[in-house]
Amino acid sequence: EIVLTQSPGTLSLSPGERATLSCRASQSVGSRHLAWYQQKPGQAPRLLIYRASNRATGVPDRFSGSGSGTDFTLSIRRLEPEDFAVYSCQQYGGSPPYTFGQGTKLEIK
Amino acid sequence: EVQLVESGGGLVQPGRSLRLSCAISGFTFDDYAMHWVRQAPGKGLEWVSGISWNGGTIHYADSVKGRFTISRDNAKNSLYLQMNSLRPEDTALYHCARGFESHFDYWGQGTLVTVSS
Numbered sequence: 001e002i003v004l005t006q007s008p009g010t011l012s013l014s015p016g017e018r019a020t021l022s023c024r025a026s027q028s029v030g031s032r033h034l035a036w037y038q039q040k041p042g043q044a045p046r047l048l049i050y051r052a053s054n055r056a057t058g059v060p061d062r063f064s065g066s067g068s069g070t071d072f073t074l075s076i077r078r079l080e081p082e083d084f085a086v087y088s089c090q091q092y093g094g095s096p097p098y099t100f101g102q103g104t105k106l107e108i109k
Numbered sequence: 110e111v112q113l114v115e116s117g118g119g120l121v122q123p124g125r126s127l128r129l130s131c132a133i134s135g136f137t138f139d140d141y142a143m144h145w146v147r148q149a150p151g152k153g154l155e156w157v158s159g160i161s162w163n164g165g166t167i168h169y170a171d172s173v174k175g176r177f178t179i180s181r182d183n184a185k186n187s188l189y190l191q192m193n194s195l196r197p198e199d200t201a202l203y204h205c206a207r208g209f210e211s212h213f214d215y216w217g218q219g220t221l222v223t224v225s226s
Binding site: 032033035037042043044045046047050051056088090091092096097098099100101102103 | 113144146152153154155156159168169170171204206209210211212213214215216217218219
């Protein structure tokens with residue numbers, strides 16, 4: 001089973017700043033199989049990025065994903081107040097299980 | 110508008126059973142695989158089970174294999190999760206989610222399952 005480790009656990013930034021979130025896999029993950037989600041309290045998780053770098057429908061272009069192999073990054077340029085949430089990465093290695101990282105909480109500084 | 114609405118959660122004693130349902134609308138249900146993903150209090154997301162569009166392929170996480178059964182009724186646009194022999198560690202918010210390539214593109218808000226005596 002591929003384990004995903006996200007860092008940092010909590011990231012404190014101010015609106016307008018840039019956020020960089022990391023997701024590291026215990027073994028190589030195909031780029032087609034890495035996604036990022038946003039979660040806000042009381043809301044359903046929202047798919048942000050799929051295939052490591054493709055924005056899902058309706059996702060603002062200030063969100064971008066990059067990476068390959070074992071190291072992936074979610075970047076958010078010019079943070080908006082609504083961006084403060086928990087972000088999780090997820091992979092699928094071709095056969096179950098699907099696995100998630102433990103999440104990074106992006107909080108207002 | 111795509112909607113996934115879970116129901117059936119509640120407080121249940123260890124060893125007992127519970128059946129979750131997920132009502133789908135806004136898309137052609139039998140075009141998609143469907144999944145259950147849970148989140149224990151203060152923990153990350155955990156994939157539980159997935160089922161192909163026609164129910165022909167089913168997978169489970171090791172943590173629930175032999176205890177949980179996923180099923181779907183395409184005529185009723187509904188997804189189900191039968192949970193038997195429940196344990197305290199099954200306490201979580203259970204989401205249904207639509208499969209999209211290797212990911213989950215639409216999610217419900219979840220139904221809370223609490224396993225406690």
